Amino acid sequence: MSKPGVRRSILQRVFGICATRPPADQGCWKFEGGKVIVTLSRAPELAGENGAIRLEGMGMLQRVLVFRGRDGKYHALSNRCMHMGRRLDPVPGAEQVDCCSLGRSSYDHQGRILSGMARRNVLAFPVAEEGGELSIQIQ
Numbered sequence: 686m687s688k689p690g691v692r693r694s695i696l697q698r699v700f701g702i703c704a705t706r707p708p709a710d711q712g713c714w715k716f717e718g719g720k721v722i723v724t725l726s727r728a729p730e731l732a733g734e735n736g737a738i739r740l741e742g743m744g745m746l747q748r749v750l751v752f753r754g755r756d757g758k759y760h761a762l763s764n765r766c767m768h769m770g771r772r773l774d775p776v777p778g779a780e781q782v783d784c785c786s787l788g789r790s791s792y793d794h795q796g797r798i799l800s801g802m803a804r805r806n807v808l809a810f811p812v813a814e815e816g817g818e819l820s821i822q823i824q
């Protein structure tokens with residue numbers, strides 16, 4: 686049986702092209718007071734298992750990957766692989782995110798390294814869900 690992973694071409698790996706997109710509605714999130722707030726009704730990408738968005742900019746020093754696990758819980762990780770800084774993607778059918786680069790580092794949903802070239806965990810940010818919003822503590 687093959688190892689779970691995200692299917693990528695060699696070119697995607699060489700250029701580090703990730704599968705996860707920014708949200709279609711950029712107004713679904715904001716960054717203030719060291720927290721990311723995501724309005725779930727405006728982020729349909731997060732509705733299903735393995736749904737994910739990547740959040741960047743708006744004055745954040747971090748790139749953030751927000752995704753939904755098989756258990757329906759939301760997770761947020763620093764979207765910067767600890768090998769060479771490429772972006773990560775959730776892996777369908779597994780409790781895992783994979784780096785989009787050639788080194789194929791994998792982490793669990795808590796950011797702990799599972800395999801690949803990286804030697805350190807990625808940062809996991811606490812996520813709270815309330816009133817149709819996610820609140821993600823970044824700083």
Ligand code: FES
Nearest residue numbers: 766768769784788
């Ligand atoms: S950047 Fe992730 S394994 Fe190299």
